[in-house]
Every structure is written in C-alpha cells, then in structure tokens.
Amino acid sequence: xxxxxxxxxxxxxxxxxxxxxxxxxxxxxxxxxxxxxxxxxxxxxxxxxxxxxxxxxxxxxxxxxxxxxxxxxxxxxxxxxxxxxxxxxxxxxxxxxxxxxxxxxxxxxxxxxxxxxxxxxxxxxxxxxxxxxxxxxxxxxxxxxxxxxxxxxxxxxxxxxxxxxxxxxxxxxxxxxxxxxxxxxxxxxxxxxxxxxxxxxxxxxxxxxxxxxxxxxxxxxxxxxxxxxxxxxxxxxxxxxxxxxxxxxxxxxxxxxxxxxxxxxxxxxxxxxxxxxxxxxxxxxxxxxxxxxxxxxxxxxxxxxxxxxxxxxxxxxxxxxxxxxxxxxxxxxxxxxxxxxxxxxxxxxxxxxxxxxxxxxxxxxxxxxxxxxxxxxxxxxxxxxxxxxxxxxxxxxxxxxxxxxxxxx
Ligand SMILES: Cc1ncc(COP(=O)(O)O)c(C=O)c1O
Numbered sequence: 038x039x040x041x042x043x044x045x046x047x048x049x050x051x052x053x054x055x056x057x058x059x060x061x062x063x064x065x066x067x068x069x070x071x072x073x074x075x076x077x078x079x080x081x082x083x084x085x086x087x088x089x090x091x092x093x094x095x096x097x098x099x100x101x102x103x104x105x106x107x108x109x110x111x112x113x114x115x116x117x118x119x120x121x122x123x124x125x126x127x128x129x130x131x132x133x134x135x136x137x138x139x140x141x142x143x144x145x146x147x148x149x150x151x152x153x154x155x156x157x158x159x160x161x162x163x164x165x166x167x168x169x170x171x172x173x174x175x176x177x178x179x180x181x182x183x184x185x186x187x188x189x190x191x192x193x194x195x196x197x198x199x200x201x202x203x204x205x206x207x208x209x210x211x212x213x214x215x216x217x218x219x220x221x222x223x224x225x226x227x228x229x230x231x232x233x234x235x236x237x238x239x240x241x242x243x244x245x246x247x248x249x250x251x252x253x254x255x256x257x258x259x260x261x262x263x264x265x266x267x268x269x270x271x272x273x274x275x276x277x278x279x280x281x282x283x284x285x286x287x288x289x290x291x292x293x294x295x296x297x298x299x300x301x302x303x304x305x306x307x308x309x310x311x312x313x314x315x316x317x318x319x320x321x322x323x324x325x326x327x328x329x330x331x332x333x334x335x336x337x338x339x340x341x342x343x344x345x346x347x348x349x350x351x352x353x354x355x356x357x358x359x360x361x362x363x364x365x366x367x368x369x370x371x372x373x374x375x376x377x378x379x380x381x382x383x384x385x386x387x388x389x390x391x392x393x394x395x396x397x398x399x400x401x402x403x404x405x406x407x408x409x410x411x412x413x414x415x416x417x418x419x420x421x422x423x424x425x426x427x428x429x430x431x432x433x434x435x436x437x438x439x440x441x442x443x444x445x446x
Contacts, residue, residue, distance in 0.1 A: 041354025051090035057116025099340030109329035121343035135284030142310035148267025149185040151293035151309035161318040207242035229260040236269025241391030270294035275362040276388040
C-alpha cells in the first residue's frame, strides 16, 4: 500500500483529513479540554499555511490520544487518525512484512516509550495468562542495548539480564546466554521478555533472534521477542533486504521504530507495532472518559507527529527510500575503505551506517573536533561516526586527513 505521492496529492489528503476532524475554530465543541493552538501566538489565517500541511496541522492541534488500530477512538480527530493507521500499516505490512491488518500500533513519543510499551504488554500478558509473579519475569538483552530496557525494568518492577557480546564482532555470546538462563531458571525465573537489537545505538550491530530462541527453547522457557529498531528500523530492512528479522519470523511479535532518527521527522515520532491480540493487555479500564479507552503509555499526543511521518513516507515512496539508504551505505563504505587503508581498527555491520572506531586509534581531541560520540564520556573505549543525511564524503574527508596526520602517514 506504500506508494509515492505528489506534493499536491499529499497536501490535499492532509487538508481533507483535517476537514474530517472537529473544527475548534467553529466553536461548536463544548466538552473537550482542548483547542487549537493559542490564536494570539499561532495564526490560523497566515497565508503561507495553505501550502504547509504540517504547520497547518500543528495549528489545528489534533490530539491522537489512544490507539487507533484497535476498537473505538475519539471521533473528534478521525480524519488524521486515519493517516496514523496508514503509517502503522505501511510499517508493519510493507516494511516489516506482516500479514494484512494483523498489527496494532501507534505513534509513540520515541523509542524509549515504544520499548517500555512492549515490555509492559508482555509483563501484563505473563501476569494474566500464566499468573506470573513479577519476581518470575526477566528482560533479556545484550550489554549493547539502549538503556530504555533498564528504565523499563525499574518502572515495571521486573528483572533484567544483560548478555555479554563478543568484543570484536558485537555478536551475542551464546555460552553466556546459556549460562544466565540456567542460573535464572534455577533462581525461579520462568518468563522472559527478549529485546533484540536491529542496529544498536553505539555499534549499529544486529542481534540474531534465533540465538535467543534456540537457547530459550532448550531450557523450555516461556518467552516473547521484541525488536528494538529505534535506530535501525527504517534502515536495515532496506540495506539487507534478505533479512527475516521482521514479522515474517514466527518468533517476532512486536517492533519499535523511530521516525525522529533516520526518517528525520520531528521529535516525538517513535512507532510501536505489535501483533493483534496483545495491545489489550495494557488497556487502562479507568480511562473511561476516553472513547475506546487507552492502551498506550503516553495519553494525549499530537496528531501532527503522525501526519509528519505519513508525509515523509509518502514523499519518498518505497523506491525513493531504498535509494536514500543506498546513498548512505555508499558513503559509509567510503569511510570504512579509508579507515582500512590507514590501518585503523573499527567495527561496522556491513548493512549499517554506523562506524565505531576503537578508542585507542585516535586522540580525544580529534574525536571532539569532529563531534564523534564516545560509548562512555568518562572512560571512552569507542567513538562512533554516524553517516546521516548531512554527513557526506566532503565532510568526512577532512576527518580522514586529520587522522592521517595524527598517525603520521
Ligand atoms: C537502539 C535504540 N533504542 C532506543 C532508543 C531510544 O529512543 P528515544 O531517544 O527516541 O527514546 C535509542 C536512542 O538512541 C536507540 O538508539
């Protein structure tokens, strides 16, 4: 269903959607604790807005509270909710190869929220369906995971186990996983929430879901697998088209994506997707004033965020998006070739645009000059280069020249 649209078609669709939302300016809606943006500061009638669908959406200020792929939703904002549903369908069906209408999801505030949402759902699922005690549930992830899993462990009051990764190739250490599962099960843990990485924050490394699944099966553990694609979810499926790290894999039931990273959407555009039947585990029955209740972590959220993601996806279409990712890969290959020629040690997954250089290969001053991000600001062992849209070969070249000088080559 993902097809490139012209600028005019995008504009028309968004304005039509806003026309299907309630019009706060008409003043007929009396019971909603919401309105358009403050009229003294944000003018609705500024002439340029008619060609700026995103800004116009911001001024109209739709609230997308709740999850709109599931049951009833607030009718006030049904026009733009439909665009959000299309975003979830494109991501779950076209990009992550799920079956049609098989997934629920919403535009979350970011990757952190989407990861916590997944863990919250699985925790409640184990509690409800297996009468699990909190002390019997554990999050499993690698030591390269984003810290949102540690936040989830703290908030949801369940344990977390970080599995060792091999230093040079960042792959999951299968023996360490095996050892930890044996120990955890002996200690009474029965239910595991695996969070597998689709490109880690620091290394761009990708976990092998089957490694987790085979060891957990060997121990006859009960588990669910979530993919953290906050960084890589809009990259890896296009750079490695043969991957089965998507909903075609029978073990993968939910995915986090971030549109505010690779997609360059405004901040506040994480995406959460999960197979149908699971979202209900986080329904808050007490949210009685929200039509359709609320199964999301966040509550009120801007519909403009969903519109922004929809606009970007429709502007590129699948082929345009594929080309964009190929360009970033070409630049990343260039950087890696230069580093290899200089004999500088680094890690890079061949399908990723992150290059992580060993900390002893360059000075802290050089890293600072080029804004390379360390793994730890206190004691850096690695520095990363992230080849984003604004990082091109012209920008990379001076860095390579400085590296050469530093190495006296
Ligand atoms: C792999 C990964 N997961 C989750 C997150 C958290 O995303 P956010 O900052 O959007 O909450 C990040 C952020 O860098 C990330 O790289």
